[in-house]
Amino acid sequence: MIRLHHCHQTxxxxxxxxxxxxxxxxxxxxxxxxxxxxxxxxxxxxxLGRVPALEIEGEVMTETGAIAEYLCETFPEAGLGRxxxxxxxxxxxxxxxxxxxxxxxxxxxxxxHVALFDDSMRSPTVMKLEARRLAKCYDVIEARLSTPVExxxxxxxxxxxxxxxxxxxxxxxxxHFVTLDTHPELAKWYARITDRDEFRKALxxxxxxxxxxxxxxYPPWDSPRG
Numbered sequence: 001m002i003r004l005h006h007c008h009q010t011x012x013x014x015x016x017x018x019x020x021x022x023x024x025x026x027x028x029x030x031x032x033x034x035x036x037x038x039x040x041x042x043x044x045x046x047x048l049g050r051v052p053a054l055e056i057e058g059e060v061m062t063e064t065g066a067i068a069e070y071l072c073e074t075f076p077e078a079g080l081g082r083x084x085x086x087x088x089x090x091x092x093x094x095x096x097x098x099x100x101x102x103x104x105x106x107x108x109x110x111x112x113h114v115a116l117f118d119d120s121m122r123s124p125t126v127m128k129l130e131a132r133r134l135a136k137c138y139d140v141i142e143a144r145l146s147t148p149v150e151x152x153x154x155x156x157x158x159x160x161x162x163x164x165x166x167x168x169x170x171x172x173x174x175x176h177f178v179t180l181d182t183h184p185e186l187a188k189w190y191a192r193i194t195d196r197d198e199f200r201k202a203l204x205x206x207x208x209x210x211x212x213x214x215x216x217x218y219p220p221w222d223s224p225r226g
Contacts (some may be wrong), residue, residue: 002026005045005053007033008204009212011103012052014064014169018071018162020198022078032210065097068162080162088156092163095155098140099166102174105133109177113218124222131220134178138186141167145185153192160193168193169202176213 004019004026006012019026031037031051038049045053046062054061056074061067072081082092108130112122145152155163171180171190180187193199204211 001055001057003029003055005029005031005042005051005055007031007037007051007212008208008210009173010051011064011169013172013202014099014166015052015054015067015071017169017199017202018068018080018165020201021080021162021165021196022071022075024075033212064166065100068096068166069093072162080160080165082156082158082161086158088158088161091156092161095163096166098137099170102134102137102167102170105130105137106170106173106177109134109218110173110212113177113221114213122221124220127221131178134174135182137174138171138178138180138183141171141189142183142186145189154189164189164193168199176216177218179217 002019002024004012004015006016006028007030016028031042036042037046037051042053043049045055045060048062050062052062052064052067054067056070061070069081072078073083076083082089086092109127112127112130116122141155144155149157154160155167168190171186172194175190180190
């Protein structure tokens with residue numbers, strides 16, 4: 001039995017997309033953005049009160065990078081992992097976990113733009129700093145995708161993998177704060193991987209109001225509003 005505990009437009013979307021790509025049976029438990037995650041029942045699964053929590057084989061996993069590694073090892077026939085000894089194994093591990101590097105800066109911007117309820121609590125300095133850090137993450141991906149390797153359609157030379165899923169989902173979140181306009185190779189790669197049916201299955205339904213982001217893009221913020 002596999003059960004994923006999930007909120008729309010959060011890190012758990014990374015695991016949801018991967019499960020769809022693996023084509024395995026799983027149960028999805030969807031949570032609203034309220035106090036439910038901080039209740040005693042959910043904290044039995046994840047004491048931090050965050051998603052994801054993945055129940056699998058009687059155990060619970062909560063870190064998306066570890067979840068990706070475990071799922072790819074458990075279902076190797078999908079070809080989304082790179083096992084020890086594979087030429088792309090080292091790069092695969094680096095990129096799977098680079099997703100979290102991107103996400104930490106997106107999380108800081110989400111807190112500043114979305115979570116803080118009073119303008120006096122927001123910091124234009126933090127917003128600008130974290131946006132620049134996200135842009136530097138984009139630079140790293142752009143450089144990778146610009147490497148003159150034949151058929152460089154994905155992060156790994158050997159093709160699409162869980163690395164593209166993890167980083168792709170992180171970029172999906174990051175695009176709410178920093179556009180891809182100045183990173184053409186990144187933009188083409190992002191369009192390519194998000195054209196997959198499995199990615200679309202991981203998106204919030206169009207009629208679903210319980211989203212993390214009320215806007216598609218949050219512009220730079222300089223001073224308290226009106």
